[in-house]
Amino acid sequence: MGLKFDAFGIFVNDLKVMTEFYRDILGVEIQWDGNGPHAEFLHEGIRFMMYERKELPGYLGTEVSYPNGINGTFELAIDLPEFSDVDIEFKRVVDSGATPVLYPRTEPWGMRSSFILDPEGNLIEIGSWGKGKNK
Incomplete structure (x- = not known):
């Protein structure tokens, strides 16, 4: 295993x-x-x-360091069922106070993707591998 x-x-x-x-x-x-x-x-x-x-x-028991600004060291990814869900969820969270980084778009590899930031600059991807047709 x-x-x-x-x-x-x-x-x-x-x-x-x-x-x-x-x-x-x-x-x-x-x-x-x-x-x-x-x-x-x-x-x-x-x-x-x-x-x-x-x-x-x-x-x-030792000092540590942290990134400043947008944290480009990792992302948290949310996978939604359909392409249209990405647009709806992105708008909802931005309207609720999330900072937009990348507005929804369909990527060449077939995924609908967008990014927001949490309050401390961590990237959160809102995406879908669904069958939606939004562009």
Whole structure:
């Protein structure tokens, strides 16, 4: 049997703002009481966590660094069923306060794709490999 990832985590500056964005704007469920440096969302398939950056050096026993501006080191990808869903979801989250980066477009490899930023500059792709025909 091969390696299987159990979880992914994001190290954040403001845990409250970030959990509110992912809960209220993206709609990811969470049962977090607002206390402590760690929050875990209710997410099927893989655990999704956030941890306060200020706690990490003490935990690891060494200094760490973080990107500034748009974080181009990873993306979180949302896969929707149909191409038209990308346009609808992109508009909804931008109208709700997400920062747009790449407006929906159909890529040469056959995917409908768009990108937004979370409050700390992490890239979130809203895309679909569906059968839609939006251009």
